[in-house]
Amino acid sequence: MKTVAIVDYGMGNLDSVGRAVEECGGAPLLVRTASELGQAGSVILPGVGSFTQGMRNLRVSGMADALQEYVVERGMPFLGLCLGMQLLATRGEEGGGEAGLGWISGEVARLRPQGEDERIPHVGWNEVVCERESPLFAGLDGRRDFYFVHSYTLACEDEVDVLATTPYGGGFTSAVERGHVRGLQFHPEKSQRAGFQVLRNFIGL
Numbered sequence: 001m002k003t004v005a006i007v008d009y010g011m012g013n014l015d016s017v018g019r020a021v022e023e024c025g026g027a028p029l030l031v032r033t034a035s036e037l038g039q040a041g042s043v044i045l046p047g048v049g050s051f052t053q054g055m056r057n058l059r060v061s062g063m064a065d066a067l068q069e070y071v072v073e074r075g076m077p078f079l080g081l082c083l084g085m086q087l088l089a090t091r092g093e094e095g096g097g098e099a100g101l102g103w104i105s106g107e108v109a110r111l112r113p114q115g116e117d118e119r120i121p122h123v124g125w126n127e128v129v130c131e132r133e134s135p136l137f138a139g140l141d142g143r144r145d146f147y148f149v150h151s152y153t154l155a156c157e158d159e160v161d162v163l164a165t166t167p168y169g170g171g172f173t174s175a176v177e178r179g180h181v182r183g184l185q186f187h188p189e190k191s192q193r194a195g196f197q198v199l200r201n202f203i204g205l
Contacts, residue, residue, distance in 0.1 A: 002203055005031045005040035007067070009057040011083060012046030013189070020189035024196050026203040034066035042205065043067070043076055047083025051108055051152065052095030054083050064101065072103065077180045079202050082150060085176060085183025089154050103181050105157040111150070111169040118169060121151040128174045128186065130164045136175070136182055137164070138201050144194045146174075146186035153185060180205075 004026040006017055018028035021044070031037045045067070047054055058064040070076045080088055089100040092108035100108070111120050130142045153172040156162050163182070164175035174185045182202070188195030 001025065001027045002042065003027045003029050003040045004203060005029050005037050005043040007037075007043065007045045007058075007063055007084075008032050009054070009061055009063055011049045011054045011057060012081075013048055013187075014046065016189045017044060017046045017081065020196065020199055021203065024199040024203055026199075032061060032063070034062065034069065037063075037066050037070050037076075041076070042202065043071065043078050044202075045078070045080045045084035045087065047081060047087065048149075049083060050095045051083065051086055051092030051100070052098040054087055055092070055098050055100060058087070058101075067101070071181065075180055077202070077205050078182065080183035081189075082185060082187055085185055086152060086154050088176065088181065088183050090157075092152070094152055104154065104161050104176050104178060104183070106155050106161070108152050108154050110152050111172060114170045120169070121149060122168055123149050126166050126168055126186075128164045128166055130175075131162055134163055134177055134182075135205060136177065136198060136201050139197050140194055146184075146188065146191040146195060148174075148186045150185060154183070 021028040071078045086108045088104040125145045163177040166174040176183045
Protein backbone atom coordinates (compact mmCIF):
# COMPACT_ATOMS: atom_id res chain seq x y z
CA MET A 1 0.00 0.00 0.00
CA LYS A 2 1.41 3.37 -1.03
CA THR A 3 1.96 5.93 1.72
CA VAL A 4 0.44 9.30 0.86
CA ALA A 5 1.56 12.32 2.90
CA ILE A 6 -1.18 14.80 3.78
CA VAL A 7 0.32 18.12 4.84
CA ASP A 8 -0.99 19.47 8.13
CA TYR A 9 -0.39 23.22 8.15
CA GLY A 10 -3.53 24.25 9.99
CA MET A 11 -5.62 24.97 6.89
CA GLY A 12 -7.02 21.66 5.69
CA ASN A 13 -9.95 19.30 6.04
CA LEU A 14 -7.51 16.58 7.01
CA ASP A 15 -9.91 13.93 8.31
CA SER A 16 -12.07 13.75 5.18
CA VAL A 17 -9.04 13.76 2.87
CA GLY A 18 -7.38 11.04 4.95
CA ARG A 19 -10.48 8.85 4.91
CA ALA A 20 -10.82 9.29 1.15
CA VAL A 21 -7.18 8.34 0.57
CA GLU A 22 -7.65 5.22 2.66
CA GLU A 23 -10.85 4.32 0.82
CA CYS A 24 -8.98 4.70 -2.48
CA GLY A 25 -6.22 2.29 -1.52
CA GLY A 26 -3.59 4.57 -0.02
CA ALA A 27 -2.10 4.76 3.46
CA PRO A 28 -2.61 8.36 4.69
CA LEU A 29 0.16 9.93 6.77
CA LEU A 30 -0.33 13.36 8.36
CA VAL A 31 2.95 15.25 8.12
CA ARG A 32 4.25 18.43 9.74
CA THR A 33 8.01 18.07 9.14
CA ALA A 34 10.42 17.33 6.30
CA SER A 35 11.51 14.04 7.89
CA GLU A 36 7.90 12.83 8.00
CA LEU A 37 7.41 13.87 4.38
CA GLY A 38 10.34 11.70 3.38
CA GLN A 39 8.45 8.59 4.56
CA ALA A 40 5.82 8.94 1.80
CA GLY A 41 5.70 8.16 -1.89
CA SER A 42 3.48 11.10 -2.83
CA VAL A 43 1.99 14.16 -1.18
CA ILE A 44 -1.37 15.92 -1.00
CA LEU A 45 -1.64 19.57 0.07
CA PRO A 46 -5.27 20.17 1.11
CA GLY A 47 -6.54 23.57 2.11
CA VAL A 48 -9.52 25.67 3.16
CA GLY A 49 -9.22 29.38 3.89
CA SER A 50 -7.05 32.38 3.04
CA PHE A 51 -4.16 32.26 0.56
CA THR A 52 -2.09 34.65 2.67
CA GLN A 53 -2.55 32.69 5.88
CA GLY A 54 -1.93 29.41 4.12
CA MET A 55 1.43 30.53 2.69
CA ARG A 56 2.50 32.05 6.00
CA ASN A 57 1.68 28.81 7.81
CA LEU A 58 3.70 26.80 5.28
CA ARG A 59 6.71 29.08 5.66
CA VAL A 60 6.64 29.34 9.46
CA SER A 61 6.29 25.57 9.83
CA GLY A 62 9.13 24.90 7.41
CA MET A 63 6.85 22.90 5.13
CA ALA A 64 7.32 25.32 2.20
CA ASP A 65 11.03 24.45 2.15
CA ALA A 66 10.31 20.74 2.69
CA LEU A 67 7.87 20.67 -0.22
CA GLN A 68 10.37 22.50 -2.41
CA GLU A 69 12.96 19.84 -1.63
CA TYR A 70 10.83 16.73 -2.03
CA VAL A 71 8.50 17.83 -4.84
CA VAL A 72 10.60 20.16 -6.99
CA GLU A 73 14.09 18.77 -6.35
CA ARG A 74 13.33 15.07 -5.80
CA GLY A 75 10.26 14.71 -8.02
CA MET A 76 7.71 13.44 -5.48
CA PRO A 77 4.20 13.33 -7.06
CA PHE A 78 2.13 16.25 -5.72
CA LEU A 79 -1.59 17.03 -5.65
CA GLY A 80 -2.99 20.33 -4.33
CA LEU A 81 -6.67 20.48 -3.37
CA CYS A 82 -8.70 23.73 -3.42
CA LEU A 83 -6.48 26.24 -1.54
CA GLY A 84 -3.68 23.71 -2.00
CA MET A 85 -3.96 24.21 -5.77
CA GLN A 86 -4.07 28.00 -5.43
CA LEU A 87 -0.87 28.03 -3.37
CA LEU A 88 0.98 26.68 -6.43
CA ALA A 89 0.66 30.13 -8.03
CA THR A 90 3.20 32.92 -8.26
CA ARG A 91 1.01 35.20 -6.19
CA GLY A 92 -2.43 35.49 -4.58
CA GLU A 93 -4.37 38.72 -4.10
CA GLU A 94 -6.42 37.52 -1.12
CA GLY A 95 -5.58 39.14 2.19
CA GLY A 96 -3.62 42.02 0.64
CA GLY A 97 -1.38 39.91 -1.58
CA GLU A 98 1.22 37.24 -0.91
CA ALA A 99 3.81 35.29 -2.89
CA GLY A 100 2.90 31.64 -3.46
CA LEU A 101 5.02 28.54 -4.01
CA GLY A 102 5.60 29.68 -7.59
CA TRP A 103 5.45 26.22 -9.21
CA ILE A 104 2.68 27.29 -11.63
CA SER A 105 3.10 30.77 -13.14
CA GLY A 106 -0.05 32.80 -12.54
CA GLU A 107 -2.08 34.76 -10.02
CA VAL A 108 -4.99 33.86 -7.78
CA ALA A 109 -7.84 36.38 -8.01
CA ARG A 110 -11.43 36.56 -6.83
CA LEU A 111 -14.12 35.00 -9.00
CA ARG A 112 -16.50 37.50 -10.56
CA PRO A 113 -20.15 36.48 -11.10
CA GLN A 114 -21.35 36.90 -14.67
CA GLY A 115 -25.09 36.83 -14.05
CA GLU A 116 -27.82 36.98 -11.40
CA ASP A 117 -27.80 33.19 -11.07
CA GLU A 118 -24.11 33.08 -10.12
CA ARG A 119 -23.04 33.54 -6.51
CA ILE A 120 -19.69 33.95 -4.81
CA PRO A 121 -18.56 31.83 -2.97
CA HIS A 122 -19.05 29.22 -5.67
CA VAL A 123 -20.52 26.31 -3.70
CA GLY A 124 -21.88 23.06 -5.06
CA TRP A 125 -21.62 20.75 -8.03
CA ASN A 126 -20.36 22.01 -11.37
CA GLU A 127 -18.95 20.68 -14.59
CA VAL A 128 -15.24 20.06 -15.08
CA VAL A 129 -14.17 19.98 -18.73
CA CYS A 130 -10.81 18.35 -19.50
CA GLU A 131 -8.73 20.39 -21.93
CA ARG A 132 -6.28 17.53 -22.62
CA GLU A 133 -5.64 13.96 -21.60
CA SER A 134 -4.04 13.20 -18.25
CA PRO A 135 -3.57 10.07 -16.12
CA LEU A 136 -5.26 12.03 -13.32
CA PHE A 137 -8.62 11.74 -15.13
CA ALA A 138 -8.15 8.22 -16.50
CA GLY A 139 -11.36 6.20 -16.55
CA LEU A 140 -13.57 9.31 -16.64
CA ASP A 141 -15.17 11.00 -19.62
CA GLY A 142 -14.10 14.50 -20.61
CA ARG A 143 -16.97 16.22 -18.79
CA ARG A 144 -17.92 15.32 -15.25
CA ASP A 145 -19.41 17.14 -12.25
CA PHE A 146 -17.35 17.69 -9.09
CA TYR A 147 -17.98 19.54 -5.82
CA PHE A 148 -16.61 23.08 -5.31
CA VAL A 149 -16.34 25.50 -2.38
CA HIS A 150 -14.26 28.60 -3.24
CA SER A 151 -14.21 32.31 -3.98
CA TYR A 152 -10.81 32.59 -5.70
CA THR A 153 -9.25 30.90 -8.71
CA LEU A 154 -5.82 30.48 -10.30
CA ALA A 155 -5.34 32.18 -13.68
CA CYS A 156 -2.38 30.45 -15.37
CA GLU A 157 0.04 32.49 -17.44
CA ASP A 158 0.80 29.50 -19.66
CA GLU A 159 -2.20 27.67 -21.13
CA VAL A 160 -0.20 24.43 -21.22
CA ASP A 161 -0.57 24.27 -17.40
CA VAL A 162 -4.38 24.24 -17.65
CA LEU A 163 -5.68 20.69 -17.37
CA ALA A 164 -9.41 21.42 -16.96
CA THR A 165 -11.85 24.35 -16.85
CA THR A 166 -15.29 25.03 -15.41
CA PRO A 167 -17.95 27.29 -17.04
CA TYR A 168 -18.70 29.54 -14.06
CA GLY A 169 -17.80 33.17 -13.47
CA GLY A 170 -16.89 33.54 -17.11
CA GLY A 171 -14.91 30.29 -16.93
CA PHE A 172 -12.05 29.39 -14.60
CA THR A 173 -9.24 26.86 -14.30
CA SER A 174 -10.43 23.89 -12.25
CA ALA A 175 -7.36 21.64 -12.63
CA VAL A 176 -3.69 22.25 -13.42
CA GLU A 177 -0.83 19.94 -14.34
CA ARG A 178 2.86 20.53 -14.92
CA GLY A 179 4.80 17.28 -14.95
CA HIS A 180 4.35 15.55 -11.58
CA VAL A 181 2.76 18.67 -10.01
CA ARG A 182 -1.04 18.70 -10.18
CA GLY A 183 -3.84 20.69 -8.58
CA LEU A 184 -7.63 20.51 -8.33
CA GLN A 185 -9.85 23.47 -7.49
CA PHE A 186 -12.68 21.10 -6.56
CA HIS A 187 -12.81 18.70 -3.62
CA PRO A 188 -12.39 15.10 -4.84
CA GLU A 189 -12.99 13.78 -1.32
CA LYS A 190 -16.51 15.30 -1.49
CA SER A 191 -17.18 14.42 -5.13
CA GLN A 192 -18.35 10.84 -4.66
CA ARG A 193 -17.46 8.23 -7.31
CA ALA A 194 -15.77 10.58 -9.80
CA GLY A 195 -13.70 12.26 -7.09
CA PHE A 196 -12.57 8.94 -5.68
CA GLN A 197 -11.54 7.82 -9.18
CA VAL A 198 -9.30 10.89 -9.45
CA LEU A 199 -7.74 10.10 -6.06
CA ARG A 200 -7.18 6.46 -7.08
CA ASN A 201 -5.48 7.66 -10.24
CA PHE A 202 -3.19 9.95 -8.27
CA ILE A 203 -2.29 7.27 -5.73
CA GLY A 204 -1.48 4.90 -8.57
CA LEU A 205 0.91 7.28 -10.37
